[in-house]
Amino acid sequence: MANENIRVVLVEPTHPGNIGATARAMANMGLRRLYLVSPKAFPTEDAYARAAGANWVLDEAVVTESLDQAIADCDFLIATTARSRAVDWPSLSPKEAAAKVVEASNAGQVGLLFGRESRGLKNDEIDRCQFLVHIPSDEEFSSLNLASAVLLMAYEMRMLTRQVVPAEPPVEAEYQPANDRQMQGFYRHLETTLSDIDFIKATSSTKLMRKIIRVFNRSRLSVEEVNILRGILSTIQQRRQ
């Protein structure tokens, strides 16, 4: 596992104590890169108190205004939730997700997204991710503390890498994964093209568009593949009546 390629991204955390507890949990499990998207308050004394000495994680934390800024250079993204979702995403257990994160971290930048204390992540935020992790908490009391969710993911990653001694082989010598910005550019191009040919209507296409995006999200496109697919889209746009 290339820990330096893994970032924990808290989206709009409300309670400073949770930021500190997250820093502590990360340090416990050997992680150190924390991103805070529009936190209600940071830095604060409460955060440092709850970090219980893991000050370096807070000192080096990156605060951004938008999620885009926090994940633009990420090649692989995972969203975490303890809730069951109405919309279906490909859902993994923490352990399955940890395996994917560890592997992806050897090839590029990985982001683990955690949502707001009150409402979790929004659907369009989850759409940015390749996988959704479902932490199997009790259905009747599923609301995990934010730092607890971070801890469980980081723990599973740590357990995996402690077992596997040999370093992962590079996925494919020439495979250069597309980062989030490139993927979002591709999806915008795709949506425009599907709208151009009247396959989707701009207003009522969210669900269908999500299904299509999921196909490519799962596939984890390389830069070259994104270029090929966008070449197809441009050709379609040129040829349309």
Next chain:
Amino acid sequence: MANENIRVVLVEPTHPGNIGATARAMANMGLRRLYLVSPKAFPTEDAYARAAGANWVLDEAVVTESLDQAIADCDFLIATTARSRAVDWPSLSPKEAAAKVVEASNAGQVGLLFGRESRGLKNDEIDRCQFLVHIPSDEEFSSLNLASAVLLMAYEMRMLTRQVVPAEPPVEAEYQPANDRQMQGFYRHLETTLSDIDFIKATSSTKLMRKIIRVFNRSRLSVEEVNILRGILSTIQQRRQ
């Protein structure tokens, strides 16, 4: 797992907030029997605040003066630590310990002991236990929050017992993978369409076509997704000049 036979025993907890956070973590993972050995303060508002609604765990918590009273009727005991110990006890990973706890809980009363925030468990307290669990936190920052230690143990127990019941997430249930015939039909349709719009020449396109096919192969399409994608192809064919 016989959850009603499993108790979490906090020995001399100092911070009321940790008691509440422990109750929440237990409820998250389906445990409810909490024993408090000589807590500094209990019950308190802080504890209930941090329990975040898991009030029944605190309401039913058993407060004792001594460890003896808390574990007298236990048949199997496990002690938890994040520290390395000078003295050697038989030491288990959280997952190994969870397996023993789950098994023992079917036969009798099981206690999981967690030590003081500052100093953990004393040697003579660990001596009461059959096994010592070592939570593999980072050597340079090993001090886990008390509720975090409880959470990790309870999580491993829950994951073990969940595996037995094959309750697949809804995604899997509805996911019907496309078979090879359907995939080949899709690929032929794709190739024809790309040829129709002059993106590829029928004669010299093998390598490029293979790259495109690989994207969808990796994604493991469902029947529904193949239908959506073929719908797009048909629309492109209709709209071309």
